[in-house]
Each structure stands twice: as C-alpha cells, then as structure tokens.
Amino acid sequence: MKNKIIFLHPHFLKPGGASKVVLEFASRLKKAGIQNIIITTNIDNAIVNEYKSIQIVNLKWLTTGNIFFWLTFPFFYFKLKKELKKYPSTTPLFCHSLAIYWGAICKLLNKKIILVNYFHDLGMPYTDSTVEINGLPFFSRIIARITLPIFEYFNYKIINTADYLIANSQTSANFIKKKYGRKIDLVACPGVDIDIFKPSITKESYIYTLGRLEKIKNIDLIIKSFALYCKNFEDQKLKLIIIGTGIEKNNLENLTTILGINKRVTFLGSCDQKKVALIASHAKAGIFLCPNESFGLAAVESMACGTPIIGVNSGGIKETVVDGKVGFLVSLDEKEIADKINTTLTDEQNLKILSENARNHAKNNYDWNASARLLCQFFIEI
Numbered sequence: 001m002k003n004k005i006i007f008l009h010p011h012f013l014k015p016g017g018a019s020k021v022v023l024e025f026a027s028r029l030k031k032a033g034i035q036n037i038i039i040t041t042n043i044d045n046a047i048v049n050e051y052k053s054i055q056i057v058n059l060k061w062l063t064t065g066n067i068f069f070w071l072t073f074p075f076f077y078f079k080l081k082k083e084l085k086k087y088p089s090t091t092p093l094f095c096h097s098l099a100i101y102w103g104a105i106c107k108l109l110n111k112k113i114i115l116v117n118y119f120h121d122l123g124m125p126y127t128d129s130t131v132e133i134n135g136l137p138f139f140s141r142i143i144a145r146i147t148l149p150i151f152e153y154f155n156y157k158i159i160n161t162a163d164y165l166i167a168n169s170q171t172s173a174n175f176i177k178k179k180y181g182r183k184i185d186l187v188a189c190p191g192v193d194i195d196i197f198k199p200s201i202t203k204e205s206y207i208y209t210l211g212r213l214e215k216i217k218n219i220d221l222i223i224k225s226f227a228l229y230c231k232n233f234e235d236q237k238l239k240l241i242i243i244g245t246g247i248e249k250n251n252l253e254n255l256t257t258i259l260g261i262n263k264r265v266t267f268l269g270s271c272d273q274k275k276v277a278l279i280a281s282h283a284k285a286g287i288f289l290c291p292n293e294s295f296g297l298a299a300v301e302s303m304a305c306g307t308p309i310i311g312v313n314s315g316g317i318k319e320t321v322v323d324g325k326v327g328f329l330v331s332l333d334e335k336e337i338a339d340k341i342n343t344t345l346t347d348e349q350n351l352k353i354l355s356e357n358a359r360n361h362a363k364n365n366y367d368w369n370a371s372a373r374l375l376c377q378f379f380i381e382i
Contacts, residue, residue, distance in 0.1 A: 003034060004036060004087070004091055005029070005034060005035075005091065005093075005116075006036065006039060006084070006092065006094065007022055007026055007037070007038040007039065007094045007095075008038075008040075008094065008096065008099035008100075009022045009039075009040050009096045010065070010098040011041050011063045011064075012040060012044055012048050012056075013043075013044050013063070014044075014047075015046075015270060016273070018096055018097045018120045019047060021118075021120065021297075023038075023047075023048065024191065024193075026051070027051050027053060029372055029375060030053060032372060032373065032376040034376055036055075036094075037054075037055040038054060038055070038056045038057065039057045039080065039083055039084075040057070041058070041059050041060070041062065041064065041076075042060070057083055059076070059079050061079065062076075064097075064098035065098060081106075089110060089112045089113060090113075090114060091114075092115075092116050092382065093106060093113055093115050093116065094118065095117050095118065096118050097120060100162075104157075104158045104162075107161060107162070108161075114382065115162045115163045115164070116163065116165075116166060116382075117158070117159070117166070118167075118168070118188075119165065119166070119167045119176060119184075119294070120172075120294060120295075122171070122175045122292050122294045132216055132292060133145060133148070134215075136215075159176065160180065160181075164185045164382065165182060166184065166185060166186045166187070166375075166378070167187050168188065168189055168190055168295045168316075169189055169294055170319060171294055171315055171316045172184070172187075172295070172316070175294070185378075186374065186375075186378050188374050188375050188378075189295060189366060189371055190295055190371065191300075191367050191369070191371050192297070192301050192304040192367070193273075193368060194362070194363050194367070196273060197273075197277045197280065197301045197304035197305050198281065198305060198306075199281055199305055199306030200281035200305070200306075202282065203282060204283070204284070205237045205238050205239065205284070206238060206239040206240065206241050206282075206283055207226070207240055207284055207286070207287055207310075207341065208241040208242070208243065208279055208280065208283045208286055209240075209241075209287050209288060209298075210244055210276060210288075211288070211298060212245070213242075213245060213246030213249045213252060214246045214247060214248055217244075217289070217290045218291070218312070219242060219244075219248065220248070220255055221289055221332060222242075222287050222289055222337075223240070223256055223259065223261070224334050225334045225341065226261065226264075226265070226341070227261050228334050228335065229341045230264070232338055232342075233338075233342050238264070238345070239264045239266065240264060241268060241283070242265065242268065243268050243276060244269070245270050249267065252267070276301065277301070280301060280302045281306065283302075284345055285307060285310055285327070285341065285344045286298070286307050286308070286309050286327075287309075287310045287337075288302075288309065288317055289312045289330075289332060289337070290312065290315070291314045291315055292315055293312075293317050294316045295316040295320070296311070296321075299311055299320055299321060300366045303358035303361055304358075304359060304362035304363065304366075305358075306356065306358055307358060308326060308328075308344055308351065308355060308358050309321045309326060309327030310328050310340050310341060310344060311328075311330070312329070317329075320365075322357075322361060325354075325361070326354060326357045326358040
C-alpha cells in the first residue's frame with residue numbers, strides 16, 4: 001500500500017489545464033487518506049491560493065520549457081535529488097507534463113523509484129504530434145520538425161521504461177497504445193466542480209470559448225464562423241467572448257477588425273475559475289474547435305454550467321460531447337459551424353433541453369471525486 005506520493009509538476013504559472021488537474025487530484029487524494037506533496041519550479045500564488053491544504057515545494061528554478069533549464073539541469077537535479085532524499089526511495093513519483101522528463105532521469109539513476117506518468121496531451125510534452133508542430137510559429141516549427149526524430153526516440157524510451165502509465169481519457173489511452181505500443185494502466189479523467197460550475201437562471205446573448213490563443217486551438221476559425229453566422233442569419237445582437245492569452249492575440253484582434261465584428265468580440269484574457277464559471281453559465285453556447293484535445297476540460301465545465309457545446313468531431317471533445325444531446329459535433333468548416341450556432345440558438349425549447357442534458361451529463365460522468373477514488377485505489381494497490 002502506498003499512502004504517500006510525490007507529484008512532479010513543472011510550474012504553476014498558468015491557470016487551468018494540467019496545473020488544475022494536479023491541484024485537484026492532490027487535494028482530493030489527501031482527503032481520501034493518500035498523503036502527498038507537489039514539487040515544482042515556479043509558482044504564481046494566485047493559482048495555488050485555493051489549495052492551502054496541499055504541501056507544495058517550490059525549487060525556484062527556471063521552467064522546463066526554457067532551454068537554459070536543460071543547460072543547467074545538473075544543478076536542478078541536485079536540488080531535486082536533495083528534496084527527494086527526505087522521503088523513502090519507494091515513494092512513487094507521479095509525473096505530469098514536462099516533469100515526466102525529470103522523472104525519467106530520476107528512474108535512470110535510481111532503479112528503485114516507482115515511476116508513474118500521467119498524460120494530459122495527445123503527444124508528449126516535448127511534442128511529437130505533427131498537429132501541434134504545425135500550429136507553432138515559423139521558426140519554432142522548423143526547429144520542432146528537425147528535432148522530431150530525437151524526441152520520438154526519447155519519448156518512446158520514457159513511455160516504455162515508466163512503471164505505470166495513466167491517461168486522462170480513452171482518447172489518450174488509444175493514442176499511446178497506437179503510437180508506442182504500450183497499454184495504459186488506468187484512465188482517470190479530470191473532473192469538474194459542480195458547486196462552482198453550475199447553471200444560471202438566465203442566459204445572455206453571447207457565446208464563448210476558452211483556450212490558449214494559439215493556432216492549434218482554431219480560435220480564428222471560431223471568429224470566422226461567428227462572423228458568417230452574423231451575416232447569414234442577420235443576427236445583430238449575439239456577441240462572442242474569448243477567454244485566454246497567447247501569441248496569436250494580436251492576429252486574432254486584427255481578424256475581428258477585418259471581418260467588421262471587432263465591437264462584437266471581447267477578449268478577456270486570463271480568468272480565474274469562478275469568473276470562467278460565471279461567463280460559462282450565462283452563455284448560450286460554448287464553442288471548442290481544437291482537434292488535438294486529449295480531454296477538453298473547458299467543454300466539460302461548460303456542460304456543467306448547463307451550456308450546450310459546439311465542438312470539433314475529433315479527439316477528447318468527441319469523447320465527452322454526445323452529439324445532438326448536449327450540443328453538436330462539427331467538422332472544421334465555417335458554414336457548418338455557423339449553421340450549428342443557428343441551430344443551437346434559434347429553438348428556445350430545444351436550447352433548454354440541451355442545457356439540462358449538458359448539466360446532467362457532466363454531473364453524472366465527470367466528477368473529480370470519482371476520478372480521485374480511482375487514483376486512490378490505484379496507488380493503494382501498486
């Protein structure tokens with residue numbers, strides 16, 4: 001029985017995503033009797049403030065995505081090893097995101113370590129996914145293509161030397177099995193806090209999306225589809241709210257100006273989960289078009305708010321969204337998306353049914369505590 005685990009996570013500098021999954025799992029595992037600590041390199045206190053019961057060790061180093069992190073890695077490893085020596089060598093390392101590379105090196109130098117990797121993405125953190133690579137800026141894309149064979153080799157080694165693999169969805173599990181030939185030991189989906197993400201009595205005249213403002217997220221396609229909807233269906237009231245930050249922000253803002261809808265599109269930047277929940281609950285629909293989502297937590301949170309989904313018919317979104325029941329699955333086609341926006345919004349009675357179904361679907365299938373119980377049982381048995 002393992003009654004203590006060590007989370008390794010690269011940093012807590014961005015809200016949502018993998019950081020939220022780590023914090024939620026750690027807090028719920030602790031309540032279930034599995035003691036744990038989180039070791040990281042950098043922290044934004046605003047992100048971790050809600051999780052005061054969790055022990056977080058900040059090594060105060062460069063983040064793993066920085067090339068200088070790897071140039072100074074021996075010094076970082078010394079700090080990490082010094083911290084790990086405080087615990088028995090058989091304490092499992094539960095590695096997330098880029099920290100799976102730290103864990104792999106720890107395992108290489110100490111075979112006694114029990115290494116458990118959790119996969120948040122379709123592809124490794126240093127991505128070997130061509131979809132992700134194609135969405136990078138020009139020079140980063142060239143470098144990624146050149147280094148792709150190197151990372152494919154290392155990623156294969158890491159996956160097949162870990163003691164256990166956990167995926168965040170069946171979509172992720174299938175990806176790992178197909179690409180690397182390794183069967184996942186457990187699927188533990190992220191969940192949603194249904195007490196925070198809950199329906200509102202009223203819906204306002206806007207739709208929304210949430211995600212990094214990067215090409216892979218297809219925010220530009222959402223904007224174009226929204227503009228086409230406004231034109232084809234002569235809707236003068238509906239607005240679009242975009243939550244998130246990223247390198248494409250200026251390009252996306254320019255696109256709204258070119259399309260003549262800049263006064264109807266609001267870029268809110270980064271928001272905490274309470275504000276996200278407020279926006280999602282009052283929206284008439286959430287729209288998510290990233291084809292490479294391994295799970296799509298934002299879509300599940302939208303459903304928990306009783307807000308129907310217009311989602312891309314691939315990846316984790318296809319797994320979580322029941323077409324025609326909680327919203328609609330679409331291809332990456334502007335006209336089809338515009339038509340589905342119209343279909344979702346024009347029939348008030350159908351919108352109400354979709355909203356009720358969405359809430360029940362999220363509530364019944366994506367509960368943090370249920371996933372935490374799976375993890376708890378897993379760590380007890382290994």
